[in-house]
Structures are given as structure tokens and as C-alpha cells.
Amino acid sequence: MACQQGKTKDEMVVSLQTIKKTHVKPRKKLGRRECQLVTFDLPYLAFYYNQKLMFYKGGDFEGMVAKLKDGLEQVLEEFYQLAGKLGKDEEGVFRVEYDDDLDGVEVVEAAAEAVAMEDLAAEEGTGIFKDLIPCNGILNLEGLHRPLLAIQLTKLKDGLAIGCAFNHAVLDGNSTWHFMSSWAQACGGSPAVSASPFLDRTKSRNTRVKLDLSLPPDPSSLSSNGDHAKSAPPPPLLREKVFRFSESSINKLKSTINSSTPSDGSMPFSTFQALSVHIWRHVTKARDLKPEDVTVFTVFVDCRKRVDPPMPETYFGNLIQAIFTGTAAGLLMAHPPQFGAGIIQKAILAHDAKAIEERNKQWESEPKIFQFKDAGTNCVAVGSSPRFKVYEVDFGWGRPEGVRSGSNNRFDGMVYLYQGKSGGRSIDVEITLEAGVMEKLQLDQEFLEP
The missing domain is CATH 3.30.559.10 (Chloramphenicol acetyltransferase-like domain)
Structure with missing residues (x-):
């Protein structure tokens, strides 16, 4: 086990090695596509990326990663919005923008070979997860210049961890698990997803709302008089x-x-x-x-x-x-x-x-x-x-x-x-x-x- 003496699983010090970072795009060229964010989406711009962690048994890390990336290329043909970015139209209305020239979904391959399944299966704590899931503390608004989906595939002592960070301004839990199950189908050899996503958000709401939002200042930055900004009181444990x-x-x-x-x-x-x-x-x-x-x-x-x-x-x-x-x-x-x-x-x-x-x-x-x-x-x-x-x-x-x-x-x-x-x-x-x-x-x- 990777626990140090006297440490709980939530206090584990994870030795993580980043192997490589790549980007995955839809297998087919799709051209330029845009989709307006609607009233149901916009309030989540000030939330953080929605993070999910799944872990599986298995010893063939390279083979598992290859299958996951291959399936991701396929499933993104329909869920292409996740390979896009946030943008604004000429009136300042937020939207999802996709273009074949964009980087796509960020995929990081890493290794934490001292971490075992039983460490992640502990019923208490999430501290260890920070090393295994991307976009910790990242606001959804940052999707203006970050991938809308970031994935980390980590080799464990006895398996594989799949850490996903989804931009919550783009999808909710229902859509998240629709995507995940469709991705799994693609990896399992299905030539097409069993239920294509319904992508026209304006059918649910077509009111155009302009929001003048900017990212909050870095709290670690200096104040105007050169002093360090006053730190906020520590949050409760x-x-x-x-x-x-x-x-x-x-x-x-x-x-x-x-x-x-x-x-x-x-x-x-x-x-x-x-x-x-x-x-x-x-x-x-x-x-x-x-x-x-x-x-x-x-x-x-x-x-x-x-x-x-x-x-x-x-x-x-x-x-x-x-x-x-x-x-x-x-x-x-x-x-x-x-x-x-x-x-x-x-x-x-x-x-x-x-x-x-x-x-x-x-x-x-x-x-x-x-x-x-x-x-x-x-x-x-x-x-x-x-x-x-x-x-x-x-x-x-x-x-x-x-x-x-x-x-x-x-x-x-x-x-x-x-x-x-x-x-x-x-x-x-x-x-x-x-x-x-x-x-x-x-x-x-x-x-x-x-």
C-alpha cells in the first residue's frame, strides 16, 4: 500500500509520474459547428469542472489506454461538443464552438504504481483523487481557453484509474453518463452509439442572454500598493x-x-x-x-x-x-x-x-x-x-x-x-x-x- 506510517488514505502522498499528454479528436472531419448555451447552462459557468473517477482491474495498461483512445475518437463523432471550447458570438452570448483545427479532448497518461485499488476504494476522503483527476479548482468559465473534457488515465499497482473532468456549463449528470456509457460501447466494438445525443439546446430554450463575465483575480497576486492581498479566513475542515x-x-x-x-x-x-x-x-x-x-x-x-x-x-x-x-x-x-x-x-x-x-x-x-x-x-x-x-x-x-x-x-x-x-x-x-x-x-x- 502507498500509505505512509500514521497517515490515513486521504492523506496519502501519491508519487505520480506523467508519461505523456495527447489530444483526441473525432475520427471524421466535421467542419465548423456552433451551439448556443441556453438559460439552463449559463448559471454553471461559476461552478467548477465536474469530476468523476472510475477504477478498473487490469494489467495491460498500454492496451487499455489504446482501446480507450480509439473508442474516444469514435464516440466524439457524435459527442463532438466535448472536443470543442467555449466562445462568444458577436453579441456576447456564450456558445460551444467546434472546429476540426481545435486540439480536442486532453488525455494525460500517468503512473502511480504504488497506489492500489484498495486505496481508492476507501469509503472516506477525496484527497488522493486530486492527483488522479484533472482540473482541480478550475472554473467552467475557463473553458474559453481550456478543453471542455480532460481525461487522465493512470496506471495503478493493480489496475487503471480513469479520471474525467467535464465542463459543467456544457452538460449535466444525465448527459455525462450518457457519454460515458456510449464511450464504453465504442470501446466494446459497437459501430455506433445506441442513443445519439440530441444536440440542439435551443429547442429547450431559445432566449439569448448576454453575460459579461470575467475570471476572478488570482488571490495570490499582489494588491495595487504592492502588499500581498489579505488572505480570506481559512474554510472549515x-x-x-x-x-x-x-x-x-x-x-x-x-x-x-x-x-x-x-x-x-x-x-x-x-x-x-x-x-x-x-x-x-x-x-x-x-x-x-x-x-x-x-x-x-x-x-x-x-x-x-x-x-x-x-x-x-x-x-x-x-x-x-x-x-x-x-x-x-x-x-x-x-x-x-x-x-x-x-x-x-x-x-x-x-x-x-x-x-x-x-x-x-x-x-x-x-x-x-x-x-x-x-x-x-x-x-x-x-x-x-x-x-x-x-x-x-x-x-x-x-x-x-x-x-x-x-x-x-x-x-x-x-x-x-x-x-x-x-x-x-x-x-x-x-x-x-x-x-x-x-x-x-x-x-x-x-x-x-x-
């Missing part, structure tokens, strides 16, 4: 941990919360709502909030079937919106779980085509670029989805040994839900919390074993 909920635990959560018929006429609670309120209540408990403190629940909802007219599942881009709801911590904890689940359900059901349209019009009249951490007070913010078949992404050497998010776009209360590694209806819950709160949560047996 955060910890990340994966909590694995088995199929039986998920079934128990859902059946328990639906055991009593709601008196207000609400629908039965979904698996998502049952698990979400379980997380929300126990994180709130671990935070030891005052009864009058407000706690916010935020979820990034897929709007493909909610907009009018509905968009296809293969819509490529961002078609998500953040939904915010909340209550006093005392009310959330004093009532049974059905109370919090009802709040979540009501907010999700209310976010219909009319609500989406109103949100878009309001934003277009007064665009506000939020930072990734603006999810609310004492929040629990849920992203990703267990519906994404992440453990079915097989490039030709079996299912991944693990799937994780990188260190970007993390803040106190951020939650990623993934298809459970153990299969069935199991769900893996990746949570970021302040260190003291995480310590309490992982000792909460009612949370761990519902």
Missing part, C-alpha cells in the same frame, strides 16, 4: 465519506415511511424522498442546530420530462434546476420522517413546466451567477442520481471497482447519490460535512442501520 445503503435498508426506509397513509392527501413517498429525508434529518441532528435554526434541502432536478414540450432523455446539455425548500430544525426533528418527506415531495411536485418557465424568465430578466456553494443555510444538497447506471460502464474489462466524485464542487452538506456497488436497489451516498459533524454522523446507528 471538511470530510467526505461514502455510506452504503443495502437494498434491504432502502426497502425498509421506503416501506416504513409509507406505512401510514398521509392525512393531507399526498402521494406515496418515492425511494428518493425516503432516503433524502433520512439523510436530511440525521445530518441536521449531527449539526446540533438550535430549534429555530432554518435548515434547507436542495435537490438538482432533471427537467427533461418537466418542460413543455418535453425533451428527449438523450438531450445533451444541462436541463436541470435547483429546487430549494426548508423548515426550522426543531420542526424537522420533532415530527416523524413523513413531515420532512412531505416538504421535499411538495417542492418537487410543484416544480412543473410553469414553475420552470417562471424561473427561467426571472433569471433572464436579471441574470445571477451563483457559486457552487450557494445552496442554502445549514443545507443538505443532493446531486447525481442512483438511476445513472455507473457500474454498467464496461470498457471491455468488466465493471468498475469503484465510482467516485472528485474534490471540486464540494461544500458542507453536499451529497452525491450513486447506484450501489452491491447491486440491486442499493444506493451509495457520498456526503461532505464539517469534520466534527461527520464524526457524529458516522456514530449514529439509526442513520447507518435504518
Whole structure:
């Protein structure tokens, strides 16, 4: 193992050797193509690149890399936007620009041969991932001069790590895993992707919004009087941990919360709502909030079937919106779980085509670029989805040994839900919390074993 004596896996010092950097383009010439970014895309310009890490068993690193790059050339013929860059038209409207002369997708080959699979499979921490995934701390706005997709293929002691950084202004989670599964199909010998991406974003929204955005100054730069700029107070120490909920635990959560018929006429609670309120209540408990403190629940909802007219599942881009709801911590904890689940359900059901349209019009009249951490007070913010078949992404050497998010776009209360590694209806819950709160949560047996 690569752990030094007395070090946790999150504090590992990785000896990484960069072998070479190349760029991969679509196999066919496609000419010049442009696609306007729309209202669903633009708010994510101030987020960071979305990072995913997958690791696989295998000993033929060179052969695996060759297959991955060959498949990437093929799949980029349809997902060519990922081989482009951000740009602006003559009116200052952001767009994706593709041209055959652009560099394409950046692919770095590296080796960290002291790192084993078991190091990456640890349920806690993401510090080690920073060496294995590109674009740490890189804003999506930097896609004006950076690749929209950067990939690092790292040789491990007993396998291969695939670290991907996607520009979040260009695609959401649904589109990310559509691309990943299509890439795997290409590597598996499929002559064409099973579901072509729907690339015309203006079908979802055609309002042209001009944004005057520039990159923030480097905080390490000198101030105008020659002194070093005042440093901001250090952020709170955060910890990340994966909590694995088995199929039986998920079934128990859902059946328990639906055991009593709601008196207000609400629908039965979904698996998502049952698990979400379980997380929300126990994180709130671990935070030891005052009864009058407000706690916010935020979820990034897929709007493909909610907009009018509905968009296809293969819509490529961002078609998500953040939904915010909340209550006093005392009310959330004093009532049974059905109370919090009802709040979540009501907010999700209310976010219909009319609500989406109103949100878009309001934003277009007064665009506000939020930072990734603006999810609310004492929040629990849920992203990703267990519906994404992440453990079915097989490039030709079996299912991944693990799937994780990188260190970007993390803040106190951020939650990623993934298809459970153990299969069935199991769900893996990746949570970021302040260190003291995480310590309490992982000792909460009612949370761990519902």
C-alpha cells in the first residue's frame, strides 16, 4: 500500500509520474459547428469542472489506454461538443464552438504504481483523487481557453484509474453518463452509439442572454500598493465519506415511511424522498442546530420530462434546476420522517413546466451567477442520481471497482447519490460535512442501520 506510517488514505502522498499528454479528436472531419448555451447552462459557468473517477482491474495498461483512445475518437463523432471550447458570438452570448483545427479532448497518461485499488476504494476522503483527476479548482468559465473534457488515465499497482473532468456549463449528470456509457460501447466494438445525443439546446430554450463575465483575480497576486492581498479566513475542515445503503435498508426506509397513509392527501413517498429525508434529518441532528435554526434541502432536478414540450432523455446539455425548500430544525426533528418527506415531495411536485418557465424568465430578466456553494443555510444538497447506471460502464474489462466524485464542487452538506456497488436497489451516498459533524454522523446507528 502507498500509505505512509500514521497517515490515513486521504492523506496519502501519491508519487505520480506523467508519461505523456495527447489530444483526441473525432475520427471524421466535421467542419465548423456552433451551439448556443441556453438559460439552463449559463448559471454553471461559476461552478467548477465536474469530476468523476472510475477504477478498473487490469494489467495491460498500454492496451487499455489504446482501446480507450480509439473508442474516444469514435464516440466524439457524435459527442463532438466535448472536443470543442467555449466562445462568444458577436453579441456576447456564450456558445460551444467546434472546429476540426481545435486540439480536442486532453488525455494525460500517468503512473502511480504504488497506489492500489484498495486505496481508492476507501469509503472516506477525496484527497488522493486530486492527483488522479484533472482540473482541480478550475472554473467552467475557463473553458474559453481550456478543453471542455480532460481525461487522465493512470496506471495503478493493480489496475487503471480513469479520471474525467467535464465542463459543467456544457452538460449535466444525465448527459455525462450518457457519454460515458456510449464511450464504453465504442470501446466494446459497437459501430455506433445506441442513443445519439440530441444536440440542439435551443429547442429547450431559445432566449439569448448576454453575460459579461470575467475570471476572478488570482488571490495570490499582489494588491495595487504592492502588499500581498489579505488572505480570506481559512474554510472549515471538511470530510467526505461514502455510506452504503443495502437494498434491504432502502426497502425498509421506503416501506416504513409509507406505512401510514398521509392525512393531507399526498402521494406515496418515492425511494428518493425516503432516503433524502433520512439523510436530511440525521445530518441536521449531527449539526446540533438550535430549534429555530432554518435548515434547507436542495435537490438538482432533471427537467427533461418537466418542460413543455418535453425533451428527449438523450438531450445533451444541462436541463436541470435547483429546487430549494426548508423548515426550522426543531420542526424537522420533532415530527416523524413523513413531515420532512412531505416538504421535499411538495417542492418537487410543484416544480412543473410553469414553475420552470417562471424561473427561467426571472433569471433572464436579471441574470445571477451563483457559486457552487450557494445552496442554502445549514443545507443538505443532493446531486447525481442512483438511476445513472455507473457500474454498467464496461470498457471491455468488466465493471468498475469503484465510482467516485472528485474534490471540486464540494461544500458542507453536499451529497452525491450513486447506484450501489452491491447491486440491486442499493444506493451509495457520498456526503461532505464539517469534520466534527461527520464524526457524529458516522456514530449514529439509526442513520447507518435504518
